[in-house]
Each structure stands twice: as structure tokens, then as C-alpha cells.
Amino acid sequence: MxxxxxxxxxxxxxxxxxxxxxxxxxxxxxxxxxxxxxxxxDMMHFCTGCFSxxxxxxxxxxHAASVAPIVKALLSADVIILTSPVYGMxxxxxxxxxxxxxxxxxxxxxxSPQMFQKVALVVTTTAGAGLGRAAKTMTDSLTxxxxxxxxxxxxxxxxxxxxxxxxxRQNAIQKRAIVLAQKIRRAVKNIDQLPNxxxxxFFFYMMKGMMKKNTWNMTDKAHWEANGWLEGVKPF
Numbered sequence: 001m002x003x004x005x006x007x008x009x010x011x012x013x014x015x016x017x018x019x020x021x022x023x024x025x026x027x028x029x030x031x032x033x034x035x036x037x038x039x040x041x042d043m044m045h046f047c048t049g050c051f052s053x054x055x056x057x058x059x060x061x062x063h064a065a066s067v068a069p070i071v072k073a074l075l076s077a078d079v080i081i082l083t084s085p086v087y088g089m090x091x092x093x094x095x096x097x098x099x100x101x102x103x104x105x106x107x108x109x110x111x112s113p114q115m116f117q118k119v120a121l122v123v124t125t126t127a128g129a130g131l132g133r134a135a136k137t138m139t140d141s142l143t144x145x146x147x148x149x150x151x152x153x154x155x156x157x158x159x160x161x162x163x164x165x166x167x168x169r170q171n172a173i174q175k176r177a178i179v180l181a182q183k184i185r186r187a188v189k190n191i192d193q194l195p196n197x198x199x200x201x202f203f204f205y206m207m208k209g210m211m212k213k214n215t216w217n218m219t220d221k222a223h224w225e226a227n228g229w230l231e232g233v234k235p236f
Contacts, residue, residue: 004077008084008095014125015085025181039094047100086126106144110223
């Protein structure tokens with residue numbers, strides 16, 4: 001099993017510990033390779049909004065050297081884990097910056113067929129409020145990338161660091177992590193039998209209709225043509 005973890009900050013705080021508990025449970029008695037990124041260390045550049053990735057290809061992004069290794073790891077993973085503590089009622093700025101750079105992977109542009117066979121987990125914790133919004137931001141990107149199944153671990157911890165989280169809360173998170181790991185492992189094993197997400201089908205075929213009429217972005221259209229999607233090849 002290949003697991004790619006992208007952490008929305010560099011602290012080994014509550015969110016990191018929650019994700020690490022899932023990874024530990026996933027890899028126990030299972031051959032696994034774990035690739036882990038920390039933001040902003042591994043991708044520190046703000047998106048400039050130049051549209052070059054969308055119009056000319058992701059290799060033309062001014063920050064491609066930093067983005068490409070993360071994309072490669074995401075595409076090679078069986079399980080994608082995105083984590084972010086709540087910052088200002090949302091994800092960390094670092095996580096949002098990365099997701100901004102990956103909009104070219106959305107089904108409205110150039111979705112990767114590899115994404116349609118992946119399982120993902122979103123992990124977020126907070127000392128106060130904002131779990132829903134933070135989780136939604138990460139889940140939305142995974143959904144628009146076309147990921148098959150997305151799980152969520154949201155935990156209010158009422159503390160600024162893991163060491164200050166009450167033991168009862170820590171134990172509850174550990175138990176949830178074990179249960180989630182079992183569900184994730186089962187989903188990976190049975191990926192071909194999982195039900196096709198209704199929204200994914202609706203959005204993909206809506207975009208297929210638009211791509212057939214696309215005269216404004218030949219880079220996107222060429223991607224769809226190369227995969228045969230405009231000629232009836234079914235991606236899932």
C-alpha cells in the first residue's frame with residue numbers, strides 16, 4: 001500500500017498526531033510505503049493566478065519544481081491523506097496555497113484517470129470551532145479531482161498542543177483512527193466494487209459536454225481527447 005500524506009503545517013501537533021494514528025493503524029502488519037510532505041517547507045510559493053498551468057500545462061507553472069513531486073506522490077498513492085489544523089475558521093494558508101496550485105487537476109480541466117481509483121482521508125483538529133469549513137475545503141478538492149472515496153476525521157481538542165489534550169480525548173481519537181484505518185483498508189482492497197459517486201458522474205459528464213464544445217482551452221481538450229473520453233471511453 002502506498003500512502004501519501006500532505007500536512008498543512010510543520011508542527012507535530014494534534015492534527016499530525018491524529019493522522020499519524022491512522023497511518024500507524026494502516027501500516028501495522030501491512031507492507032506499506034509512506035511519503036510525507038510538510039507545508040510550507042515542501043511547497044512555499046503562493047499561486048500567482050497566471051493560469052499557465054490550466055492554459056499551457058502544469059509544467060509551465062512558475063513553481064512546477066515544488067509542485068511536481070507532490071503531484072507525483074499523490075498520483076502514485078493508494079491512499080491520500082490531507083491534513084490541516086483549523087486556522088481562522090478554515091484550513092491553514094499553506095494548505096490552501098497548495099490546493100490553489102492543483103486546480104488544473106479538477107474534472108473541469110485535466111483530471112487524472114489515476115485519481116478515479118483512489119481512497120482519501122481528510123484530517124483536521126481545532127482548539128475551538130471551524131472543523132466543518134476546514135474539512136470541506138480539503139474534501140472539495142479531492143472530490144473535484146475525482147477521488148473514489150473520501151473519509152473524514154474531525155476532532156475538537158480544546159487545547160493548543162497535543163500534550164495538553166485530555167487523555168480521554170486522545171484515546172477517543174486513537175479509537176476513531178483504528179476504525180477509520182479498517183474502513184480505508186477495506187475500501188482500497190475493494191476499490192473496483194465501491195459504488196460510483198453520483199456527483200462525480202454528474203460533474204464529469206457535464207464537463208464532457210462542455211469539452212466537446214471547448215474552443216477556449218486546447219490544452220484541456222487535448223487531455224480529454226487523449227484519454228478517449230470525448231469518443232465514449234468511460235473513465236469509471
